[in-house]
Amino acid sequence: xxxxxxxxxxxxxxxxxxxxxxxxxxxxxxxxxxxxxxxxxxxxxxxxxxxxxxxxxxxxxxxxxxxxxxxxxxxxxxxxxxxxxxxxxxxxxxxxxxxxxxxxxxxxxxxxxxxxxxxxxxxxxxxxxxxxxx
Amino acid sequence: xxxxxxxxxxxxxxxxxxxxxxxxxxxxxxxxxxxxxxxxxxxxxxxxxxxxxxxxxxxxxxxxxxxxxxxxxxxxxxxxxxxxxxxxxxxxxxxxxxxxxxxxxxxxxxxxxxxxxxxxxxxxxxxxxxxxxx
DNA sequence: CAACCGGCTGAGAATCGTTGTCAACTTCAG
DNA sequence: CTGAAGTTGACAACGATTCTCAGCCGGTTG
Ligand SMILES: [Zn+2]
Ligand SMILES: [Zn+2]
Ligand SMILES: [Zn+2]
Ligand SMILES: [Zn+2]
Numbered sequence: 001x002x003x004x005x006x007x008x009x010x011x012x013x014x015x016x017x018x019x020x021x022x023x024x025x026x027x028x029x030x031x032x033x034x035x036x037x038x039x040x041x042x043x044x045x046x047x048x049x050x051x052x053x054x055x056x057x058x059x060x061x062x063x064x065x066x067x068x069x070x071x072x073x074x075x076x077x078x079x080x081x082x083x084x085x086x087x088x089x090x091x092x093x094x095x096x097x098x099x100x101x102x103x104x105x106x107x108x109x110x111x112x113x114x115x116x117x118x119x120x121x122x123x124x125x126x127x128x129x130x131x132x133x134x
Numbered sequence: 135x136x137x138x139x140x141x142x143x144x145x146x147x148x149x150x151x152x153x154x155x156x157x158x159x160x161x162x163x164x165x166x167x168x169x170x171x172x173x174x175x176x177x178x179x180x181x182x183x184x185x186x187x188x189x190x191x192x193x194x195x196x197x198x199x200x201x202x203x204x205x206x207x208x209x210x211x212x213x214x215x216x217x218x219x220x221x222x223x224x225x226x227x228x229x230x231x232x233x234x235x236x237x238x239x240x241x242x243x244x245x246x247x248x249x250x251x252x253x254x255x256x257x258x259x260x261x262x263x264x265x266x267x268x
Numbered sequence: 269c270a271a272c273c274g275g276c277t278g279a280g281a282a283t284c285g286t287t288g289t290c291a292a293c294t295t296c297a298g
Numbered sequence: 299c300t301g302a303a304g305t306t307g308a309c310a311a312c313g314a315t316t317c318t319c320a321g322c323c324g325g326t327t328g
Contacts, residue, residue, distance in 0.1 A: 070204050086247055097243055099239065101235060101239060102236060102239065105236065109231055115220060115258075115261060115262055115263070116260055116261050117261050118260040119260070120256070121255055121259070122236075123255045124244055124253070124254050125255070126244050126251055126252040126253070127251045128248065129248040129249070
């Protein structure tokens with residue numbers, strides 16, 4: 001089996017995007033990252049930012065989640081294993097969450113109703129202390 | 135206090151949309167509903183379908199959830215109280231789920247990290263038996 | 269029953285995040 | 299150093315949803 005994946009090249013742009021993600025602990029949108037890079041004088045085309053983020057997501061390097069109004073937010077999480085998030089809807093600050101209970105619950109409920117290939121979406125939104133006091 | 139809510143009028147269009155929702159047990163997109171109505175010879179403008187659905191959602195009459203690719207799906211659920219869904223990603227068939235465990239878990243995790251105004255998104259996706267055998 | 273006020277409708281334009289296009293450019297194996 | 303092939307970026311294209319606004323119609327009044 002040869003999945004003949006195209007060779008991946010290291011470019012200034014990819015390094016820049018990866019770096020911007022390393023530089024923060026919060027979930028950021030593609031546009032925010034694009035702006036950050038531009039300001040930092042390390043400009044990268046918006047399309048490239050999107051492409052790079054998508055690649056990182058596909059490679060499991062980065063997590064994505066969609067805002068209530070449909071915008072995608074990206075974050076370089078500490079652990080690569082499956083986990084969930086508690087995100088500040090104001091500033092993006094994030095806490096990685098483990099939910100063994102939820103995992104079992106989801107799988108069980110799915111099977112219980114004859115559904116297969118079960119997947120689950122579990123995200124928590126709130127307002128962090130700092131944002132609440134601001 | 136006068137929340138002076140504007141009077142709501144019953145129109146052919148609103149009745150049609152409401153009826154289309156009654157007619158199915160599955161999560162449907164605004165466009166699907168619009169098409170259904172058109173076919174049924176009970177045409178309603180797409181904008182009106184969207185407006186009506188939004189109103190129903192605001193009134194807690196209908197539940198919404200977003201597809202993985204950002205499309206909104208609507209469904210007239212049996213219970214008005216908070217609950218979750220196990221949805222067939224193929225046909226939209228849905229099972230309403232109760233997750234007392236999850237409710238408590240979400241609230242606890244949020245408070246535990248000093249976040250306020252906690253909200254949670256918990257949806258289960260799978261493939262129903264019929265769709266799997268097709 | 270007719271007149272009216274104001275909410276409602278719909279065709280089409282406008283949004284907006286995201287993806288597709290494609291010629292010019294850059295990486296890197298040989 | 300060279301050439302083949304992956305990358306880039308300005309800009310067009312998309313697709314779901316929302317906005318506009320002139321014309322329409324529900325329902326209340328007299
Ligand atoms: Zn915050
Ligand atoms: Zn999980
Ligand atoms: Zn199904
Ligand atoms: Zn819940």
